[in-house]
Amino acid sequence: MQQLDGDAGGEQVVRTIGADHVALREQVLEELRRRIVDGEYREGERLTETRLADDFGVSRNPVREALRVVEAEGFVHILPRRGAVVATLDETAVRDLFAVRQQLETLAAGLAAERATPAGIASLRTLIDEANTATAAQDFDRVAELNSAFHRAVIEVSGNRWLHSISAAMYHHVHWVFRVGAAQRAPHSSEEHVRLVDAIEAGDAEAASTAARLHVEAAAKAALG
Structure with missing residues (x-):
């Protein structure tokens, strides 16, 4: 969805609705991945959506989306009733x-x-x-x-x-x-x-x-x- 905004010169600028959300999701994903890779979140450590949202200062939605990506990449396992757990380098x-x-x-x-x-x-x-x-x-x-x-x-x-x-x-x-x-x-x-x-x-x-x-x-x- 797109919205037209006026700038100071009266010209219309196209702004894509949701673009900021996508950028935020990518920022959360990059930081989550970095903390796992650098050992700040250790192997076997539990990562709840609430905890990560507090750590990053964001809502749970971009956290949930980032967790899906790092799960697909093999960095975490999503366990029933436990949430995400950092994978182990076996x-x-x-x-x-x-x-x-x-x-x-x-x-x-x-x-x-x-x-x-x-x-x-x-x-x-x-x-x-x-x-x-x-x-x-x-x-x-x-x-x-x-x-x-x-x-x-x-x-x-x-x-x-x-x-x-x-x-x-x-x-x-x-x-x-x-x-x-x-x-x-x-x-x-x-x-x-x-x-x-x-x-x-x-x-x-x-x-x-x-x-x-x-x-x-x-x-x-x-x-x-």
């Missing part, structure tokens, strides 16, 4: 995540080596530098965020829109898993990222795919202990 879920990552990221790396532009390479190296700075500052929330941003950027450089589409939700979970052990993993991850970008910049698809596979294997080993 071993099976983590193994499944890395199995998918290995297939997706090796493909993306090979394509990136074939299609990378100088601007794309520069963006990858910038993300590595920013992650190193955050590691030095021991800002591991930021390191985890930049880790996922780096892998999404490799997919952008690959130029494959299908990989981009199907990976979006996955990298929220990658962030979640990485954050748990970020302090120990960050320096090794950075070195592996550099090797991957070097192979992409060299245009060596086989070397890039291998670097991506070894990186995922190392990350899985660290996450699974």
Whole structure:
């Protein structure tokens, strides 16, 4: 539904009814997801609509809608008469995540080596530098965020829109898993990222795919202990 509002100059401006509500829902969703991923809401913790509405200073409606999304993404379970409970990163879920990552990221790396532009390479190296700075500052929330941003950027450089589409939700979970052990993993991850970008910049698809596979294997080993 649309409504016409007049501005100071007498011109009519189209305002979409409900647009503010949609924006609020997205803000609640982003913040709810962030708090789960960063560990502010811990695994197994109960999240009632009333509590979340109080936490965010909003009504229960955008909270209810955000909970539906994070349930579909696998971050919470909705239990009868209990409400939402933060999901647990059990071993099976983590193994499944890395199995998918290995297939997706090796493909993306090979394509990136074939299609990378100088601007794309520069963006990858910038993300590595920013992650190193955050590691030095021991800002591991930021390191985890930049880790996922780096892998999404490799997919952008690959130029494959299908990989981009199907990976979006996955990298929220990658962030979640990485954050748990970020302090120990960050320096090794950075070195592996550099090797991957070097192979992409060299245009060596086989070397890039291998670097991506070894990186995922190392990350899985660290996450699974």
